[in-house]
Amino acid sequence: MFKKIQTSVGDILDFPPDVAGEGPKITITGSQEILVENYRSVINFSEEEIRLETAEGEVFFTGKGFVLKTILSTELRIEGKLTSLTFERGAEKNV
Incomplete structure (x- = not known):
C-alpha cells in the first residue's frame, strides 16, 4: 500500500523518478x-567494468581497480578509478 501512495504523491507533485524512489540516483x-541508489541488480562486475540494471535501463561503469564496498538492496558503493559512465535504454544510448 505504501508503494501505491508513494507513487501517487510523486506523480501528483511531479517529482523526478529518483525522488519518488523509482529511478536510479548516481553520485x-x-x-x-x-x-x-535504486538499482535493481548487478548484471556484471569485474575490476574494469560494472553493469547494473535500473528502472530506467542499464548503467555501465568502466575503469580500473573496482571494489564493491557496500552492497545493500537499494544502495551500492563502489571504489576504484572511474574512466567512463554509459547509460543504455533499450536500443538508444546516452552518455
Whole structure:
C-alpha cells in the first residue's frame, strides 16, 4: 500500500523518478567513489567494468581497480578509478 501512495504523491507533485524512489540516483565523488541508489541488480562486475540494471535501463561503469564496498538492496558503493559512465535504454544510448 505504501508503494501505491508513494507513487501517487510523486506523480501528483511531479517529482523526478529518483525522488519518488523509482529511478536510479548516481553520485560520483571525484573519480574514485561511486554511490548508486535504486538499482535493481548487478548484471556484471569485474575490476574494469560494472553493469547494473535500473528502472530506467542499464548503467555501465568502466575503469580500473573496482571494489564493491557496500552492497545493500537499494544502495551500492563502489571504489576504484572511474574512466567512463554509459547509460543504455533499450536500443538508444546516452552518455
